[in-house]
Amino acid sequence: MTLLSPARLVPRSYQPLFRHGEFRRLLPALAVSDLGDGMSVVAVAWLAVLIAPDGQAGFVVGAAVAAYALPGAVGALVFGRWLRRLAPKRLLAVDSWLRAAMLGCVPVAWALGVLHPVLYVVLLAGSSVLHAWGGAGRYSLVAQLLPAERRLAANALLSSSVSVSIILGPAVAGFLVAVVGPAWLIGADALSFAVLAVQVGRIGEAGGVTEAPADAGRSMDGLRLLRGQPELLGVLVLTWMFNFLYGPVEVALPLHVTEDLGSGAQLLGLYWTVFGVGAVLGALAAGALRRLPLWPVTLGIVVGWGLLLVPFGFGAPAGVSLVCFAVGGVIYGPFTALSFTLFQERTPAAWLTTVLAARGAALLTAAPVGTALGGPLTATLGPRGVLGASGAATVVLGVIAAGVWGWARWSGARSPEKGGG
Template sequence: MWNHPVLRRLLPGLAFSALGDGMSLVAISWLALELDPRPIWVAVAVAAYSLPSALGGVALARWLRTRPGAQLAGWNAVLRASALGAIAVMYAVGALDIQVFIALLAVSSLLAAWGSAGRYALIAELLPAERHVAANAVLTTIAEFATIAGPPLAGLLIAWTNPGTVIAIDAASFAVLALTYRLVPRTRREPEPDREPVKVTGLIVVGALFFFLFGPFYAAMPIHVAQDLGGDATLLGWYYTAFGAGAVVGGLLTTRIRRNPPVAAVIAAFGAALLPLGLGAPQPLAMGAFAVAGLVWAPFLPVAMARLQRDTRALATFGSVAALAAPLGTVLGGPLVEAFGARQTLLICAVATIALGAVAAIRGK
């Protein structure tokens, strides 16, 4: 990907947009708190920035499935830039309320699954199959790095200015990305049709279950850190930083692999890396294991996307179910923590993830 003339020109725009999205993770919740401090509205605002993509991924398939990858990704970037820009302008003039904020966030995310599908489809259109995993890994590594750098940068900018400024920067980053997609030539190599629909469906189901089983960690980890470890938000942040750093290293390593690891092996290894948290291992060991979890998580999306890369609709469907599965798992995490405790919930999810990997191996995924 680094050497391809078209993709190399896209990388700065992709990196800027990913950083903008990483910053918005903080800005959206902070702006929601400013508009209405009730927790329910904060939760709805955060969900509105991602969940409608699942609806768009299914409802718009009839019209979008045959579109070129650059066009899909470009349309998503234009919609994101327009809706987020509207939020920033309305905030600046004092005309934004919580309901309008949520509505614009929902509009901005409608094409997100197709935007993601378009990015991966573009790689399939421009590169031979043997280079898909490495190129996919570049995309995921950029995203993982943005989740490390974006939130602290957003915190600094909000302290200096306001959350509307951060959202305006995110809107600008999507506008730049939309312009960079105009650099892609209109002629393209058609990806080959996928001739194994049963295997495609099985991979999408396995991916959805994988994301679903990780969802409860978002609910259990803060409680585990606060109650079981007696820590604070700083300690929780270090856990997530360790995971993100491991994912960045894993992504860089994935760009260099020559033989793609089986998806089942990645899932099982991920579950095994999470076991020390659920088993109550000493804190340094548990944090190191969480970093290893990030490391082994990194190949999952590049490898899974490479298997779906010839079918834009399958890519969008995968993105849609992923957008639903993780939040649903997080919602399930609440009752699990109430019933079993935070550490036991982590253990249950780790063991279930290992079992999912074993079943996927038996099914040949």
Template sequence: MPPETAPLRFPRSSPYWPVVSHPLLRRVLPGLAVSALGDGMALVAVTWLALQLAPAGQRGTWTAIAVAAYLLPSAAGSMIFGRLLAGLNGAQLASWDARLRAVALAAIPAAHRAGILSIGLYVALLAADSLLRSWGTAGRFTLIAELLPRRHHLPANAVLGILGNAATIIGPPLAGVLISFAGPVWVIAIDAATFAVLALTYRLAIPTLKTRTDPTEPTASRTAGFEIIRRNRSLLGLLVLTFGFFLLFGPFYVAMPVLVTEDLRASATTLGLYYTAFGAGSLLGGLATGYLHRWPLWPTTIGIVVGFGVAMLPLGLGTPVGLSLPAFALAGLIWAPYPSTSMALFQRSATTTELPRALAANGAVTVLAVPLGTLLGGPLTAGLGARRTLLVCAAATIALGVVAAGLTRLPGRTAPDRGGAPDGPRERAAAGS
């Protein structure tokens, strides 16, 4: 067999090989892995420091405010900085986010050392840290679309998801150990250092990409990203699907602890087992995502929504822990590809000029979905009970996917692939085979 037709061996046969071997991306991935680990540790440190700084009797309220400040201002930032950041390429957007996060987070231990760190200042710095988060996410996925041909977008998106999933498994226990020795403020200092490393990585690893300029394009408005989505029915449908999917998952954070403590009469260890099972399933699902690159994206994305709802049904049907626990792990496995497939749909449905603004607008909306769903979970759980709440959410998720599947069969619902680097001759030949 001639060498050029010989089958590739692992790891070159892996769909991830073109991503990790790319001359520019392979320089960025270590920085992304380090910052993902920092964020994994911050999941524990942010709330723990809020508990320490909050006045007695107000700890629950201030902890909730701190978590909200750490996540939600990105929705406002996607609009506030729309004009300022218009025209920047993916690496520049991601770099600006990393710089702001490094500075804002580093100010927390600095204020602590100066003896001026109050709960109010802490919340303000967390809010500043979050302002460019939607743009940073948009920048990372835009960079993938700029550097790789379309057929490699899904595996590349999956690599980012794998890093995040691994960080949520490793980061929290590592943070717990570090907090016991040094305190949460210094874990946040480490998180700041990881983003400084990431910002430096973007600056040194990708120095050649230039700012996108289009003399025919008018100055972008603050709502340009929303206008791009509104004009594209495929992107608008995807945004609605994602918002609904995440919204219906939000009540889980309220109903699941109640289910374990009141319905199952179990301990926090059992609740931890459910979280661990979901995380392990998500990690496996993330590793498998790259192998879905030949699957049709829209049916796959909608199938994930339906499959996730089906996997969640045992929790609401009162099945024993021995069955509901693996079902919840299966739910994590099914859920894991969704961020990657939905991002790939954005990458294929928008040009690289439109993509950062569209993704920032998408992030501004979807970041609100889980918190709103969690707030909805309170009255739902109080009125229906934990088990019925989970059952209703699972059934509604299935219904959402079925409705989306029906709508995508209507003429004109699927937009053509337009964004991303074009496939080369070898990619086009492989696609046609």
């Protein structure tokens, strides 16, 4: 009797990735750093509560959470003239070492008793200032290491790693915070980025273009290039609006659970758990397919996610809305991988890191703006109304985007005929 090889259990589209030595070694290091960031979602806010002066916890928590993410948008713009010249592996390594150093100072300062809130916010901001470039380096490195037909599957694995970290990271941190304290969890996050930096340093120079052109600092930046690429700009605008319309969901869902459903934190956690599991399954399923029509599937995801939010607005019971959220996760799961694959396929190799950094900087503002708008909207429409309205607006966004995409394809098909006439 022949035993089933473990490799045969892996979908065929993923098998070449695990046979690719450099990608196979890189993926666990990326997953570890993702898990570290997932734990820091809880640890950063909890440590801010512990060090905040009396009556200022809300201010310190808000500043800490913002400092852990938003400076990446500034870094993408301010340091572009220098960083766009670097190869993707070097960008990823620089960002990883910086995060390891800055976050590593947090437990040291805590142990020495000198972790003032201002110092804490400065360290968090310093750790994130190059993170848009690090994220760009991650996906640009994948584009260099792998042929085009393997990129969707690789992007699906990377986005699934992030989704898994969102599920497991806070749960692990919730347990460990009481055991070792939040400062040491942030130290573990720092260590995870040191591991990633070391692993990236072991990767040889990838084939293809590794450096931007010599005149990159003078000719154009990522945003200018995007303005000259209507399709890429369309992907960015669609993604920004999609994330913006998702922002109010994070505000309305907890209030929907407590006010409309009369339940508590366990049900809220269950919503996010089923969504996260669905997102992982959806991303992996999309990556297992050899080829997808990227634009039609991307637009279908936007419309599908919106449709599954609409039942919330009609007062669907918890059981029905949980199913909607789980299926919504499956539908949403492939979106990130497809978006990055579109950018990898449509962007000149020499400009990929610059364009992806500009993309990351722009998208850092989308969900926070939507979340900020979610508060006033919830007060006006109620949580159930906001969830339904977010879904309806997302459906409208997808329909409009599909119309624009169809018109662009029709115009492109007719233009050669006009030229020939």
